[in-house]
Amino acid sequence: GIGKNAPFAVTPLRTVFYASRFENKDGESEYLTMGKTVLTSFKDSNSSFKDSEGFWGNDGKPICEMSNLPKWLHKEDNGLKVIIPGFEIDDPTEWIWSFTLILIINFFTAIIDKRISFNLNQKQIKINAETIKTLFYKEELKNASINLNYKTELKQAQKFFEVLTSPDKHSSIVNINNFGKFKIEILLSDDGLKKVLFTRNGICIANSLAHHKLKHFQETSGFYAIVRPEQPYGEASKNLRELETPQHLSLIH
Numbered sequence: 001g002i003g004k005n006a007p008f009a010v011t012p013l014r015t016v017f018y019a020s021r022f023e024n025k026d027g028e029s030e031y032l033t034m035g036k037t038v039l040t041s042f043k044d045s046n047s048s049f050k051d052s053e054g055f056w057g058n059d060g061k062p063i064c065e066m067s068n069l070p071k072w073l074h075k076e077d078n079g080l081k082v083i084i085p086g087f088e089i090d091d092p093t094e095w096i097w098s099f100t101l102i103l104i105i106n107f108f109t110a111i112i113d114k115r116i117s118f119n120l121n122q123k124q125i126k127i128n129a130e131t132i133k134t135l136f137y138k139e140e141l142k143n144a145s146i147n148l149n150y151k152t153e154l155k156q157a158q159k160f161f162e163v164l165t166s167p168d169k170h171s172s173i174v175n176i177n178n179f180g181k182f183k184i185e186i187l188l189s190d191d192g193l194k195k196v197l198f199t200r201n202g203i204c205i206a207n208s209l210a211h212h213k214l215k216h217f218q219e220t221s222g223f224y225a226i227v228r229p230e231q232p233y234g235e236a237s238k239n240l241r242e243l244e245t246p247q248h249l250s251l252i253h
Helices: 001-011 095-112 134-137 139-147 151-165 235-243
Strands: 015-023 029-038 053-054 079-083 118-120 125-128 169-175 180-188 194-200 203-206 223-229
Touching: 001 015, 001 029, 001 053, 029 134, 053 180, 079 125, 095 125, 095 134, 095 151, 139 151, 139 194, 151 180, 151 194, 151 223, 169 203, 194 235
Parallel strands: 194 223
Antiparallel strands: 015 029, 015 079, 029 053, 118 125, 169 180, 180 223, 194 203
């Protein structure tokens, strides 16, 4: 998707390194690392056209052994490590909360379900199922939302977070013919708003359709509802993916 190019936009070096450790199909721990540079295409002295992308690795393939690599490329525990050299920031004291804000409001369902977690700046901030509730209401996160003009997005994410964590929520499974099964979780709200959020595989996708607003519920109390495929990689998830815009921000039909 479009998001995969985002790290290159925050460094003038236009270079990003990735280090990953995972358990392979044989149950063994495996390590891979590779770097990528995205510049502009050009012609060399022989007028031969050169591609805009360059890769650091082992003849175009990932490096599998980290013993001879610098420590900043090491990865001891499972997961993906993203290293951005030359990272440009306006305020070195605020960037980490801006990142925390964006990660939380977009992936809070996956974080709650323990499907993903994040460590920022050498684990200065840990975002996981145990810490997310505290982080959601941190003053630093609120300030970041104001600075990034994400105040409304944060408030809505907090409301949807309550849907997933409240003992008062109502849940049901709905089977849509030829489309798949969806889990709907809903929590009544006293703010009078009626909001529906679609998520897929832990990613917050949309609370609106691209050209048609979601149905207005004229004679109901205020509520917040989350709609997501019952199975992460089932029929419903596949069909919902086909309705998403490339930016994963809305649904079209």
